[in-house]
Amino acid sequence: xxxxxxxxxxxxxxxxxxxxxxxxxxxxxxxxxxxxxxxxxxxxxxxxxxxxxxxxxxxxxxxxxxxxxxxxxxxxxxxxxxxxxxxxxxxxxxxxxxxxxxxxxxxxxxxxxxxxxxxxxxxxxxxxxxxxxxxxxxxxxxxxxxxxxxxxxxxxxxxxxxxxxxxxxxxxxxxxxxxxxxxxxxxxxxxxxxxxxxxxxxxxxxxxxxxxxxxxxxxxxxxxxxxxxxxxxxxxxxxxxxxxxxxxxxxxxxxxxxxxxxxxxxxxxxxxxxxxxxxxxxxxxxxxxxxxxxxxxxxxxxxxxxxxxxxxxxxxxxxxxxxxxxxxxxxxxxxxxxxxx
Amino acid sequence: xxxxxxxxxxxxxxxxxxxxxxxxxxxxxxxxxxxxxxxxxxxxxxxxxxxxxxxxxxxxxxxxxxxxxxxxxxxxxxxxxxxxxxxxxxxxxxxxxxxxxxxxxxxxxxxxxxxxxxxxxxxxxxxxxxxxxxxxxxxxxxxxxxxxxxxxxxxxxxxxxxxxxxxxxxxxxxxxxxxxxxxxxxxxxxxxxxxxxxxxxxxxxxxxxxxxxxxxxxxxxxxxxxxxxxxxxxxxxxxxxxxxxxxxx
Numbered sequence: 001x002x003x004x005x006x007x008x009x010x011x012x013x014x015x016x017x018x019x020x021x022x023x024x025x026x027x028x029x030x031x032x033x034x035x036x037x038x039x040x041x042x043x044x045x046x047x048x049x050x051x052x053x054x055x056x057x058x059x060x061x062x063x064x065x066x067x068x069x070x071x072x073x074x075x076x077x078x079x080x081x082x083x084x085x086x087x088x089x090x091x092x093x094x095x096x097x098x099x100x101x102x103x104x105x106x107x108x109x110x111x112x113x114x115x116x117x118x119x120x121x122x123x124x125x126x127x128x129x130x131x132x133x134x135x136x137x138x139x140x141x142x143x144x145x146x147x148x149x150x151x152x153x154x155x156x157x158x159x160x161x162x163x164x165x166x167x168x169x170x171x172x173x174x175x176x177x178x179x180x181x182x183x184x185x186x187x188x189x190x191x192x193x194x195x196x197x198x199x200x201x202x203x204x205x206x207x208x209x210x211x212x213x214x215x216x217x218x219x220x221x222x223x224x225x226x227x228x229x230x231x232x233x234x235x236x237x238x239x240x241x242x243x244x245x246x247x248x249x250x251x252x253x254x255x256x257x258x259x260x261x262x263x264x265x266x267x268x269x270x271x272x273x274x275x276x277x278x279x280x281x282x283x284x285x286x287x288x289x290x291x292x293x294x295x296x297x298x299x300x301x302x303x304x305x306x307x308x309x310x311x312x313x314x315x316x317x318x319x320x321x322x323x324x325x326x327x328x329x330x331x332x333x334x335x336x337x338x339x340x341x
Numbered sequence: 342x343x344x345x346x347x348x349x350x351x352x353x354x355x356x357x358x359x360x361x362x363x364x365x366x367x368x369x370x371x372x373x374x375x376x377x378x379x380x381x382x383x384x385x386x387x388x389x390x391x392x393x394x395x396x397x398x399x400x401x402x403x404x405x406x407x408x409x410x411x412x413x414x415x416x417x418x419x420x421x422x423x424x425x426x427x428x429x430x431x432x433x434x435x436x437x438x439x440x441x442x443x444x445x446x447x448x449x450x451x452x453x454x455x456x457x458x459x460x461x462x463x464x465x466x467x468x469x470x471x472x473x474x475x476x477x478x479x480x481x482x483x484x485x486x487x488x489x490x491x492x493x494x495x496x497x498x499x500x501x502x503x504x505x506x507x508x509x510x511x512x513x514x515x516x517x518x519x520x521x522x523x524x525x526x527x528x529x530x531x532x533x534x535x536x537x538x539x540x541x542x543x544x545x546x547x548x549x550x551x552x553x554x555x556x557x558x559x560x561x562x563x564x565x566x567x568x569x570x571x572x573x574x575x576x577x578x579x580x581x582x583x584x585x586x587x588x589x590x
Contacts (some may be wrong), residue, residue, distance in 0.1 A: 288392070293429040296389045297439075297499065298417035298447035307442065311433025311482075 004029045007061045014061070016231040016263045017202045022172035023119050023146045031119055033071045034096035036088055043084030045108065046077040054099050055125050057152025058178040058206065063123035066095045066150070070123075073097035078106040080129070085109040093118030093145065104129035104156075110136050111325070116143045124151045130183065131158040137325060138175065142168030142199055142336065150176040157183025157211075164320050165192040166329045168336055169199025169228060177205045181214035181245075188215075191319045193329075194222040194230045195309075195336045197256075202231035209238040209245040209272075220251040221313040224260035225340045233265040236279070240271040249279035254286060254312055256340060306341035310334070342367045342404060342538045343507055349398035350387045357383040359563035360399070365507075368535040372549055372574060373542045375560035376582040381542045382426060384560070385511040388540075389423040390416050403507065417443075418450035420506030424496040424513050431483040436495065439483045440465055444502060468501045472528050489516035497528040508532070509540045514548035526551030546578035561586040 006028060007013065008020035038047060050073045056063075073096050078084050080103040090096070093115045102108045106129065114120065128134050140147070147170055155161055167173055179188045194201040207216045222230035232251045253262035264281035286308050294304035310333070317333065320326040343365040350358040357380045365371050375381050386394045388401065390413040401408040408416065431439070444464075445455040456464070465479060472494050484492050493513055500508055510529065514522055529552050533539070541552055549557070549571065557574045559567040559582070567573065567585055577585060 287429075290429050290431050292389075292391050292413060293425070293431070294439075294443070295413035296391075296417055296423055296425075297443035298414050298450065298503070299443055300414045300446060300450075301412070303442070303446060304414075307434060307439075308431070311431060314433045 004065060011061070013204065013233070016229065016233075017172055017174050017200065019062070019148070019172060027119060028065070028121070031069070031121070032092070032094040033069070034073075034090055034094035034120055034122060035092035036074050036096070037091050039087040039089050039113070041084065041086045044079065044082040045084035045086060046079070047086070048075050049073070050075050050097055050099055054097065055127070057125055057154055058180065059123060059150050059152050060176045060178070060204065062121050062148045063150040066097060066121045066123035070095040070097045073099070075099040076108070076110075077101045077103070078108045079103050081105045083107040085111075087111040087113070089113040090115050090120060090122070093120040096120065096122040098122065098124040100124065100126045100134070102128050102132040102134050105131050107133045108135070109322070110134060112136070112138045114140055114147055115145065116141065117145050119146045121148045122150070124149070126151055126153040126161075128153065128155045128159040128161055130156045132156070133160040134162070136161065136163045137320070138163070138165045139329060139332065140167040140170070140173055140201070141332070142196055143170055145170040146172045148174045151178065153177060153179045153188070155179070155181050155183065155186040155188065158185045159183065160186070161188045163190045164329070165190070165203060166317070166332065167192070167194045167196075167201035167203070168332065169194065169196030169201045172200050174202040174204065177203070179205065179207045179216070181207065181209050181216065182211060184211045185213045186211065189319070190218045191316045192220045192232070193313045193316045193333065194220075194224070195313065195333055195340070196224060196228045196230070197340055198226035198228055200229045202233075204231070204233040206235045206237070207247065209236070209242045209247065212242050213244040214242060215246045216248070218249045219316050219319070220264075221316045222253040222262050223256065223309055223313065223340065224253065224262050225256040226260060228260045230262040232263070235267040235269070236277065237269040238272045238275050238277065242272045243274040245272060245275045247275070247277045251281040252312070253283040254309065255283060256286070302341040306337045309337050309341065343540075344402045345399070347399035348387070348396065348401060350383060351395050351397050352383055352393060356397070357563055358387065361560070361564055363558060363565060365538045365540060367538055369555045370533065370539045370541060370552065372554035372557045373540060373560050374544070374546075374557060374574060374577055376586070377544070379560045380563045381560055382511055385423055385509050385542055388421065388509055389413055414446065415450065417503070418447045422500055422503055422505035422508045424500055424508065424510045426512040426515060428484050428492040428496055430485045432485050434483050435480055436483050437462065437465065437479045440499065440502060443499070447503060464502060465498070468498050471531070472498050472501070473524055474498055490518065490521035493517060493521070493525055494528075497525050501528065501532060506536065507538050507540070509542065511542045512544065513541070514543055514545065522548065523551060546574045549574045559585055
């Protein structure tokens with residue numbers, strides 16, 4: 001078997017996430033196949049092992065490694081017109097593959113949890129049919145794990161993908177979303193928060209508007225303390241002929257300490273004529289004037305800081321439509337903010 | 342209640358207050374008037390404890406305690422309230438959440454029982470009605486998109502809610518039309534009490550027609566240069582600051 005070459009900081013896409021520095025190539029080459037369990041399942045879905053033939057969409061550098069080394073993985077199919085909610089947990093780290101198919105007019109809520117330690121490298125294929133919808137939640141607790149999750153998401157006409165990512169950081173934590181808006185009117189809405197001290201969290205996206213009247217929004221909020229590093233790299237391409245498309249990208253960060261780092265890199269490539277695209281990125285400190293205002297009203301410093309941080313990331317979390325899931329993320333965020341403030 | 346002696350203070354290393362002395366007793370309303378750049382806002386920020394406003398000499402004693410040793414939030418819990426000239430907009434924090442958090446933080450610091458959401462809402466609603474603050478405003482993010490008058494009314498609403506011992510009003514009249522000014526003044530007058538002292542900082546006499554002070558002080562170049570009763574404000578309005586500052590020099 002050939003030695004695995006891990007992506008490192010001299011590779012453009014991995015500049016801010018040095019996988020070679022975080023994990024040993026030898027350890028990666030002998031990592032086992034990841035194990036999964038289904039924590040909860042509601043509604044109508046077929047859950048099975050991976051079929052013999054699995055499509056392979058656009059992915060980043062680590063997905064081929066997962067594909068060649070993982071020997072098994074789960075497959076979920078929601079049949080046309082059905083709806084389901086499934087909560088997955090990756091119980092044993094390692095290489096993994098997954099296939100999620102949401103057929104025409106079907107809907108699925110997928111909640112993902114990850115193991116507290118070890119190396120994992122998962123490549124997932126997601127297929128969203130005509131007028132189908134997938135709501136995808138990834139809640140990544142703060143821990144010492146090295147985790148790479150790479151998704152290829154293909155969305156047919158009128159289909160919708162909504163992603164809510166909450167990452168509290170790992171030794172290295174990378175989520176890649178490669179979204180193809182293939183059919184007319186397809187939509188992708190991606191919301192991410194990163195809150196961490198002394199840890200790393202990276203969200204790298206590529207949203208490709210292949211057809212007309214497609215829409216995408218991306219909103220990322222990151223708070224970094226200590227030696228933490230938060231990364232958002234978001235590329236949007238609008239293909240020739242994808243007229244009437246609309247794309248918005250916002251990424252903002254707050255650095256609580258000088259040693260922390262936040263790298264925001266929104267990119268836009270437009271080949272169509274008639275499109276609306278907007279992107280913006282900014283990194284700053286907690287606003288001193290706001291902090292003084294709150295303290296002058298009797299709110300102690302740490303509580304005032306937590307309140308301002310909560311307000312900063314709130315608009316990214318409040319996009320979660322399900323009240324119970326939103327509350328679950330807020331609880332982890334509040335616990336983390338209390339420590340950081 | 343408040344005794345400021347020979348106060349020197351710097352902002353970003355530049356001396357702004359240069360030997361200011363002022364005494365305010367319980368139940369009294371004092372006006373501090375002065376031209377632009379005389380140090381009025383610096384005085385208010387120094388009293389509230391804003392970072393970057395450093396006391397380099399003299400003393401501030403509040404209810405027998407060294408005020409400068411306390412953090413801004415400790416001062417608030419002990420009853421010091423500053424109605425700001427430019428209230429800060431804080432997106433993402435609703436006005437009601439802010440009021441509840443602040444009220445209960447002050448109560449907690451004083452060892453008092455916290456008030457639940459329903460109780461706070463009831464208190465806020467009562468005060469809001471008298472100040473003509475619509476309920477819808479309380480659900481919006483703090484000060485975000487509020488007009489100048491709405492922001493000032495919300496400052497007075499906070500003052501009524503927190504029931505401070507020493508209230509400092511920094512240019513509360515700026516940016517208000519006459520109706521809003523009357524409303525704010527009524528709100529302030531309703532809070533006058535024998536236990537409460539107020540320091541009203543203003544550039545113009547206008548506000549003092551509605552909030553009649555017991556004493557008027559003229560601040561110029563970082564010091565109090567003239568003092569008198571409420572008639573001093575009228576004299577300033579008629580003659581301008583220049584003459585009085587010159588006479589005092």
